[in-house]
Every structure is written in structure tokens, then in C-alpha cells.
Amino acid sequence: MFDVSKKDIHLAQFADHKQHAIAQVAQALINAGYVTSDYLTGMQKRENQASTYLGNGIAIPHGTVETRHNVLQTGVQIFQFPQGVDWDNGQKAYIVIGIAAKSEEHLSLLRQLTHILSDENIAKEMATTKSIDSIYNILLAKESLDDFIFKASMITLDVDTNHIMTLQALNINHLQDANAINNDFIVDVITNPPLYLGQGIWLSDSKKGNLKTAMAIARPKQPLSYQDHQLCLLITLSCKDNRANNTLNHLANLLIDKKTAKLLQAPDAVGMFTLLTTNTNEEKGTLSAEFTLNNKHGLHARPSSQLVNTIKKFNSKVTITNLDGNGIPANGHNIMSVIGLVARQNDRIQFKISGPDAQATLHAIEQVINANMDEKIA
Secondary structure (H helix, E strand, O other): OOOOOHHHEEOOOOOOOHHHHHHHHHHHHHHOOOEOOOHHHHHHHHHHHOOOEEEOOEEOOEOOHHHHHHEOOOEEEEEEEEEEEEEEOOEEEEEEEEEEOOOOHHHHHHHHHHHHHOOHHHHHHHHHOOOHHHHHHHHHOOOOOOOOEOOHHHEEEEEOOOOHHHHHHHHHHHHHHOOOEOHHHHHHHHHOOOEEEEOOEEEEEOOOOEOOOEEEEEEEOOOEEEOOEEEOEEEEEEOOOOOOHHHHHHHHHHHHOOOOHHHHOOOOHHHHHHHHHOOOOOOOOOEEEEEEOOOOOOOOHHHHHHHHHHHOOOOOEEEEEEOOOOOOOEEOOOHHHHHOOOOOOOOEEEEEEEOOOHHHHHHHHHHHHHOOOOOOOO
16 A cells, blocks of 8 residues: 555645645645645646546546656645535546656556545545544555455466375465465365365365465366366465355356356466456357557556546447456446556556447547557646
8 A cells, every 4th residue: 555644634625626626735745745846737737638537526636747757756645625626527526636656656556546446435435524534544444454365366377287285385375475374274274185166176275374365276287186086276265254255156156057167278367367256148249359558657547537438438338357467357437447457558458348339339449549548648
């Protein structure tokens, strides 16, 4: 999580228009030592180019690429406007977060902010609270307290081994990296055999040493023979709470429908991750396309907004996945969800499009991607 101090939070502020609000935020960034006095000009220029309003009563004014040299230190200033500030087209901002960031630092910063603020209820609480501590605690909450830790990078495929312990060691290493287990867990899963779920899939867990809810998967290059069954996939799960239930339900459905071959034959970790975390029953006629992101500064607020606005012109459902990121699909109609992809230059971006005008939607997306989404604007 980015560093934030209670001094960075300003409650019960008032501004009669958005330029007044931006000026207040810029002055706070200057006073905090995050930027030079010239940064305000960049923030105003950026706002004139495209609105920084994200939805849910939240705006994130920031500078342009040309004014990044005015950033002295990455940081934010959070302003609460209980009466709201007219931003654009009747939209009111109640929380205005001024951002100062160098280079790609802003992508991680935006990712952290969108993870917290994409929840409408949290945004409303921040807009109405009279307690700095309340906003501070929301911003500093770690991964929504105890989120389920599972991502494509925790999946190891085509392991060249003939022994289950190799697979278990790989999974344990991923869980250790996530600080999800302690030595009691490790000893227990090494000592006791995993549970056979059927169709070549085994589950290893323990009642001991669970620090966080997390999961890792290893798949051997060739099926192993283990306890009179085939071992085609080993899942190692640490459980602190029930946050893994959604993923386990996806696994159960694959087992019940006898469709586990999709898991066992998934060509890459992202494909397997998607099978276990999303509804993969694609509508008939769903189009799929993959692009390499050429934007030097990635999918920050401006290009994300441009991409989402392009998609919203059509009536098709669009999901976007950063194949080089965490593999979690984003809603193409939601700017916060798209920013949360944390897509950087040269990342592979996959689009899934379904609906009455899917082909036209894909064509428009291809055009905006190939045009680099107006890279000159930060």
C-alpha cells in the first residue's frame, strides 16, 4: 500500500467549481512536498484534456506526462467535499484524490486506489464520514483485510517430475511467498497425503498453520501414479476463512460436469486461472482478440477512460484480461475495473466480446488500441 498520513486527509472542504477544488488539492500536494508549484498547471491542463472523474463520486486529478519532472515524491492528497463539486455533465465528486507520481509508479497507485474505491458503499462512507481515522483505516486496509490470495503466477504447469513431493514443494513455495502459511502447515501437508477429488485432481490442506486464505496449483508434465490413482493436478490450499469458496465452487462444478479436462489441458496458467475464477460459459458468437499494449505509460487513467468510452458506444458485453498481469478479467464498461488491470507497455491484453454488435465493437477497440489511445496525454 502507498504511504499515506492522516495529514494527507482533508475533511469537510468546500469548492464552488472543479477548478477551485483542483487548486486546493494542488496546493496541498505542494505543501506536503510532493510536487513543485508548477504542477498545478499540469493538473489544470490534464483536466481540460479529459475529465478525471471516475464514478461513485470520486475524481483523481493529476498532471500530464510533461509535468512529471515536477513530482518530487510519490504521494496523494485526499479531499472530502460533503456538498459535492460539479465535475462534468451533472456528475458530482465528493472525494477528490490528487495524485503525484513518477513514471509507472502511478499504475500501482491507481491499482491500490481502485481496489479500495470501486466499492460504492466504501466510497459513500468516505464521502460522509466526519472522522479522519475512518478514511485513513479504509485507505490502509490490507487487501480488503484477508482477500483470497490466488493468481496465475501461483500456478505451475508441465512440471517434469515423477514424484508428488516436487509438486508439493512448488505449491508450498508460492504459499510461503504470500505469507499464507507457517511451518506447522508445511509439516502437516508433507506428512499427510492429499485428498483425492476424482478425475486426476488432488487437494492438499491442513488444519494447522493457516495464516491467510490462499491457493497454489502444480500440474505435472505427465500424470503420476499415486495411491492407485492418477495424479494430474495438485492443489494446495490454506484456509483462514471461507473466501476460497467461490473458486472451490468453480472446481466442484467442473468435477460434477466431468469437464476437468479443461483444467488438465489448459495451455497456460492464465487459462487455468480463468477456469477457476470466472463463469466460463461464453455466449454463442463470443469474439476473442489479443493485442499488445504499446502505450509507453500503460493503461493509466486517460487511456483507460478513452478505451471505456469507446466500448460504451456499443451494446456488447466486453471483458478485458491482462495476460501478463494477475489474469483477473475486468469489466470493459467500468473505468475503475480497467485501471485495476495495471497494464504496462508490452503487456498482452485479451478482449472477450459478446452481443449484437460484437464485430463493430472489436473493430472500434482495435482502432483505439492501434492509435495508442492518445499517448501524449497522461
